[in-house]
Amino acid sequence: MEKILELFSKDKFSKNCGIKVIEINHGYAKCSMEITENHLNGIGTLMGGAAFTLADFAFSLAANSYGIVAVSTNAYISFLKKCMGGIVTAVASEISRSHKLGVYRVVLTNNLGEQIAEFNGTCFFLDSHNTENTH
């Protein structure tokens, strides 16, 4: 896990968003992000891209947790509740994982434990027979 955490600590975009890793395990990751004025859109609520970034980062951590490189192919996000401040927590868990594909669900909650977004992400696992770019 240390190698993975080291790799993800080089992710500048998520670092600039203030995302922190709380826990990582096989197929699982928990992260948090404190909402500052830098995360807000024009009407003063959490920008969709900021919420997505937190979810996507937790998803990637969970997907890469086995030490096999996981390339994200697509993702779906539902915005459930406005958010204007406090700490948002993302919990990524594995729905399914095969030799080639992984599917993960990420639940975002606010300070009060209310779910503010639901995220589903799919990834493709690279292997020794297939180290070239899949894209």
Place this chain on the structure above:
Amino acid sequence: MEKILELFSKDKFSKNCGIKVIEINHGYAKCSMEITENHLNGIGTLMGGAAFTLADFAFSLAANSYGIVAVSTNAYISFLKKCMGGIVTAVASEISRSHKLGVYRVVLTNNLGEQIAEFNGTCFFLDSHNTENTH
């Protein structure tokens, strides 16, 4: 359009991402983002959250272009091609719009005109009978 652009210019998250508005019209928006090292993930490619943010911003502009407040409900993104630098352009266009709901497609392309991501976003339009939060 000026009032809308003024509102969106207050979006700190997209501003910090370096997103610029190129064009806005009814149901249409074009934006760009120059990729710097601040947009990269741990393996040196454009972070999914950064790509999503650009797409989401263009979608929101197009959805709000009629002067009626549009609240994003969900979005879907496919990552098609790695991106390591240059300028990414997002073009948001309207697939469908009714009294209540709008659906928009956003195409992200790189410097070479290659599509790097496909985004679909759905929004809900607030009206005078319905000014309370939909969430």
Place this chain on the structure above:
Amino acid sequence: MEKILELFSKDKFSKNCGIKVIEINHGYAKCSMEITENHLNGIGTLMGGAAFTLADFAFSLAANSYGIVAVSTNAYISFLKKCMGGIVTAVASEISRSHKLGVYRVVLTNNLGEQIAEFNGTCFFLDSHNTENTH
């Protein structure tokens, strides 16, 4: 619930698919479908459209369970495992529900209790101020 079940019993498409309602409650529904050769695609596995139909029907039941008409706006489905026979069960549960919008997750499992698909559906609730078509 009886009025809702009566309405859904008129759904010819799901009836022809052999879908049965097992349980319905507020924000919840459980349905099943026995796979016959009529549900298979050219390579002898459960056709994606058949799996989607089961999930969509359970989602609609759960969304309409309060007696307020719910119109489906979009849905996302991940296909996790091939399925070639037996009974598929769909459990729809509510992720979020407001005055206007509902978000539901549906889990499809096979005979062995293995998850074969994950579905997310969003709907819009019609009300007295808004009885016209939202589309």
Place this chain on the structure above:
Amino acid sequence: MEKILELFSKDKFSKNCGIKVIEINHGYAKCSMEITENHLNGIGTLMGGAAFTLADFAFSLAANSYGIVAVSTNAYISFLKKCMGGIVTAVASEISRSHKLGVYRVVLTNNLGEQIAEFNGTCFFLDSHNTENTH
């Protein structure tokens, strides 16, 4: 193309839905479905599962058009307009295709040429190094 069309002609589920292939080409397919009372839900409109089935079938045809087996991994559909009768046409076109992954967009239109649904599907291509099931 003949081998592919023969394979897809064995798809019983789509056949029972009355889906017809109009055209197929590399990365492209056009299909149609005449709406009968068998396609309707309890409120007399085209059932979501029937619309999805048509879109999914056109997507699969386009994805398999190169003679390489394509396994669908996930799909997203937006329902844009009610449909109560007539012929629905699905046009599937390729957004992106690599050695491993394909992404396709399907547009569903009614008799009047109005778009009634937008579909996005992702597939995984099996190859000689990878003939085992990806799921």
